[in-house]
Amino acid sequence: MTTIFSARKIITMNPSRPQATHVAVRDGRILGAGTLKELAGWGDYTLDETFKDKVIMPGLVEGHSHAMEGTLWKYxxxxxxxxxxxxxxxxxxxxxxxxxxxxxxxxxxxxxxxxxxxxxxxxxxxxxxxxxxxxxxxxxxxxxxxxxxxxxxxxxxxxxxxxxxxxxxxxxxxxxxxxxxxxxxxxxxxxxxxxxxxxxxIHVGFDRDMLACDEQGLIDFAKLCVRSGVTTATDLAARLPDEAVNMMLEVTAHKTYPARIVPLRFHHGVTPDELIAHAEKLKTQSTDRLRLGMIKVVVDGSIQGFSARLRWPGYYNGAPNGLWYISPEHLQHVINASLEKGLHIHTHTNGDEATELVLDCMEEGLLQHPAPDHRFTLQHCQLADSAQFRRMAKLGMCVNLFANHHFYWGDEHYNLTVGPERATRMNACATALKNGVPMAIHSDAPITPLGPLFTAWCAVNRLTSSGRTQGEYEKIELSEALYAITLGAAYTLKLDGEIGSIETGKRADFAILEDDPEQVDPSKLKDVKVWGTVQDGRIFPAANL
Amino acid sequence: MSTKPKTPLTVIGGYLGSGKTTLVNHLLRNADGKRLAILVNEFGELQIDADLIEAQDDDVISLAGGCVCCSYGNDLIMAMMDMSKMGPCPDHIILEASGVALPAAIAGSVSLLNDFAVDGIVVLADAETIRNRYNDKYMGDTVSRQLSDADMVLLNKTDLVSTEDCQTIHAWLSDVTSQTPIIETSRCAIPAAVLLQDFGRSDIAPATQDAHQTNNFQTTLRVPDGPVDPNDYAIQLLKEIPGLVRAKGFVTSTDGSSKTIQLVGQRIEITPAPADATTGVVTISVCQASSKPDGE
Structure with missing residues (x-):
């Protein structure tokens, strides 16, 4: 059964054919994008004109979010x-x-x-x-x-x-x-x-494990995904005990569940060897809509909480350096074992000293276990300087920068935490791209709201909430930002062969938009309206959730 | 609010490989009837000697002599609150901090819970590696903060360095930690009382005021002549007894009330004494003449 969707415009992110008017879908996958005439060659089809006035983009990919965003709304x-x-x-x-x-x-x-x-x-x-x-x-x-x-x-x-x-x-x-x-x-x-x-x-109603997401929370999280055009989202730090995994498997398998969730096993609370063993086990439980087996290692704290690890000269206000959440020995062990066993790690580093430690450990690990396509990803990595981006490129690492942070806390960083110069280079998207580091940008929902188009707007405009442009030279082009929230994020998850663009063989995952993000004024990118999504060929109008 | 007596808790800190697990096993073997509860970050980290284990499930290992070991995973405070609901109450809790944790921060958090009283912070230093750790590009300031958090430092693994090196390291460590008592150990062999002593129990109950000297430690019982200011009295003990590492006992305060004095390193706690308290303070000090214990 083939369905051909017509659209006002289809932004494919396929470099060989960046635009199309129609996309053909069979069994939840894309037969091809092109003109109606070209696609008709696939045989009998139903023409679906629901989106004839809409703009279709590849389903957006949120490379750093937490499903607890869904849970928090009960408060x-x-x-x-x-x-x-x-x-x-x-x-x-x-x-x-x-x-x-x-x-x-x-x-x-x-x-x-x-x-x-x-x-x-x-x-x-x-x-x-x-x-x-x-x-x-x-x-x-x-x-x-x-x-x-x-x-x-x-x-x-x-x-x-x-x-x-x-x-x-x-x-x-x-x-x-x-x-x-x-x-x-x-x-x-x-x-x-x-x-x-x-x-x-615990006495004011906050649950035992704040990072855990319950069943209703996972359902509600997917609704937020549909409303923001997201078809694949990470749940970036979870302990993933059996009962949570079983719940997630059951919820995501439901025929109306509209998103693909990628939960990462959080390193805390188990030894490095237990972590590796658990990730290997999780990998075998992976399904299409619940991708398991990746690892998240938290190396330091947060910049605004003064718990991130900074290199000299440290915090602008003189606060003492932050905290390590893992020892170099354990980090090295987890990296080596993961490289050896083909497991995929994302590391949380906020401060540049924490980033430096990960780079050192990667360099050492890769000498022992060369891995041509590991795609280990530095998450947040907010304070990295150009030298660090050059090392990331050499080491084959990806980065997922916290573009939204700039809007919400940029003024705070400028005035208090790291001072003007380093605040200006924070989340240096342009430097990352210039040095050839594969890059995504993220919301860290619920810390900031889920919404990749808003995140793209942040990276393109670099405005703080007070309306100041902070880091003129780190702004990126609109096209680069749209790439970052689709293929860029998919690449960091090793899913770019399946999702992130609209081309033959890929999943039929679309963001359905009321406006054309390529045509709006870049300062209005955040106002592009989302109609809903198509995920695996299934249509999810936001209005019907 | 809870009125039951608070359970004393000792935080054990120190970088990876400094001997925290060895110390825990040593205390378990020498608990002498005390029911200890051991809290560790994760079970896999703590290799409890197999012969001490009686039963094990996901969160709790039952050990010989009524001791237990619990893992706190990623939420220490929640595990502590669970523990305070568990019966019966242990006599003493040993909390093994992770190698990168700052023990004073942990102690500060624990002190917010009404069922526990921080007894002291013991930080281990590996005689072979401590100076390199202290100067490490990434971990130096963490190791330095751990040492400065300590009420008592165990300079461990002294058997792995020469007597001369040991003296040098000891002197360097004294410089770094200023007033904090430093106790040299090999394989964490230290009388359990130095960490666990609790006046009124039988582990150290000298019948007379004579000094007892064993294994480089000296124990005395001091009885003040009359009412004293408890805090001044504790400070006086620190001045008078060289190498004082621990003291606990009861005195009559100048206002007539009976007070408990508890001292670990420089940490002094004064609390109301139980009704049946008998005046007298047991002190434990390191013999100053000693350098390195004989033998292993």
Whole structure:
């Protein structure tokens, strides 16, 4: 059974034939793209004109996201920016603390039990001139139920007095840098860092394993994929115990599940050898819509949390250097074993010292286990300089840069964390491409919203949220950005032979757009409307989710 | 809020290969009736001597003498909270930090939990490699921060270096860690009491005020003449007893109340004493004349 879709325009990303008017699909795969006349040669077909006024692109690929974006929407959204939930509702950004409180009061009114927790997420006080939220602010919402708001960064939690009281922390004498105290000697309600957040977090309704995604969350995550034109998305750090894998296999196998999910096994909590063994086992469980067997190694922390590892001269504000989350010995061991066994690693490095360590370990590992096409990928890699990009190219590494970060925290990096020069080179997309490093760009959803067209806009315009252009010379062309969110990301996952372009033999994965991203003003790229997706030949209109 | 007594917890830190696992096994073998709970990042890292293991499932290994070993994986605090719900309470918890962790940060987090009291931070240094680690391009500052977090440093594997080198390293380490007591060990052989001593139990209960000297450590019982300021008294002990590494006991405070004094290295904790407390403080100190233990 062949279906030929007509379109206003098809952007194929196939260099031999960049544009077409029709695409023929059989058994979920692409027979070819071209004119109707050319495609008619494949035999009997049904002409589907649903997209005749739309623009078709290859299904977008998000190379660094977390499926927990779907889960977080069961909590109350109090972020600064407008954001769409899985059901398509746009939540208006809360522009000041009062707006945050109003939103919580509404949510509070909908919970019947007086003592049930009220969890919320995506607070970011840097947009409130860094005015800190306090427990007294949240006590205005309720003094009987525990309330907690996770910050957008995921590194800080704000709670009310009741939550502190339940956790036994509404007391004086606490001496912990993660627990700031007020003039009264009691905690202000701000809790910094996961170890400090956990003892209170469980009382405000945040689940045990914040990175874990439950069944409904995985379903909702796929809805967000459809709304943003994504047909393949990574779940970049998961522990993947058997029960989670079974759940994911079941959910993604459902005939209406609209996305291909690529979960990576997170290195924490197991030894290097256990990690390798688990990845090898996962690889055998892989299906078309759940691609298992890749490894994620977290090397350092985050720049805005001052836990990233920076080379000299370190943080602009003089903060001490950040934290290692793996030893060089273990990293080397995991890299060597993965090269030897053909496993595929993505590393999280934010600071340039962490990136340097990965490059050193790769150089050593490749001497011992030469691998011509390993495609190990540096994720975030926000502070890499040109010399490091040159080494990546020589070592055959890919990079997936955090283009969205620039918009949300670029001003913070400029003023506080790394200072003007290095803030200007952060996420140096142009330098990566100039040096021939295969490149993707990402959202790290839920840290920033899932939406590759927005991510592409960030890389093309490099505007910060205050409206400043930061890094004029690191801007990339629109065509390069569109490549990065399709074939570029697919390449880092070794899926570029299957997805990322519209050409014969590939999966029938399409992003269906209302506007033509090649024709809009680059400053409007983020406003290109998404109608929905086609995944494996199945049509998913966003309006029907 | 919980009113049950807090379980003492010792954080063991130190870079990879410094002997943390050896120390854990040594403590398990010398627990002397104490029920220890060992918390490790991941089981695979901790090679518990097979003869100590009685039963094992995914999260908990049951060990001889009522001890247990739990892995905390990627969420230490959650594992601690689970442990506080588990019965019966262990007598002492040993938390083995990962090789790149900063032990004071872990201790700071644990201190937020109401069921546990940080007893001390012990950091191991491998006599053979510590100086190279300290100067390592990537790990140097982490190793330095680990050492400065310590209440007590075990300079371990002294049997693998010459006496002369050992002295040099000891002197260098003293410079780096300033006031922190440094104890030389080989294969982590150290009297368990130095880490686990708990006044009122039988592990060290000198009947008299005579000093006991074993294995380069000296134990004394001090009884103040009358009421004292507990904090001043603890500082006084540090001044008077060279090589003091640990002290625990009860004194009558100047306000008439009975207080528990607990001292590990430079860390001093003063808390209300239990009702039946008898005045007296047990001290453990390293004999100053010694350098390297004889034998292995």
């Amino acid at each position: 109350t959204y109090v972020g600064f920016f407008d954001r769409m939930d899985p059901h398509g509702k746009i939540w208006t950004g809360a522009k000041d603390i009062d707006a945050v409180i109003d939103r919580l009061v509404e949510a509070d009114a909908q919970i019947e039990q007086d003592d049930a927790p009220l969890p919320a997420w995506s607070l970011d006080p840097i947009y409130f001139n860094n005015e800190r939220v306090t427990r007294e602010d949240l006590d205005r919402v309720s003094t009987t139920r525990p309330i907690g708001i996770m910050h957008a960064s995921g590194h800080i939690l704000n709670v009310n007095s009741k939550a502190l009281e339940i956790a036994g922390l509404l007391k004086t004498g606490i001496n912990n840098p993660g627990v700031p105290l007020g003039k009264d000697g009691l905690p202000t309600g701000e809790l910094k860092g996961p170890d400090v957040m956990t003892p209170v977090g």
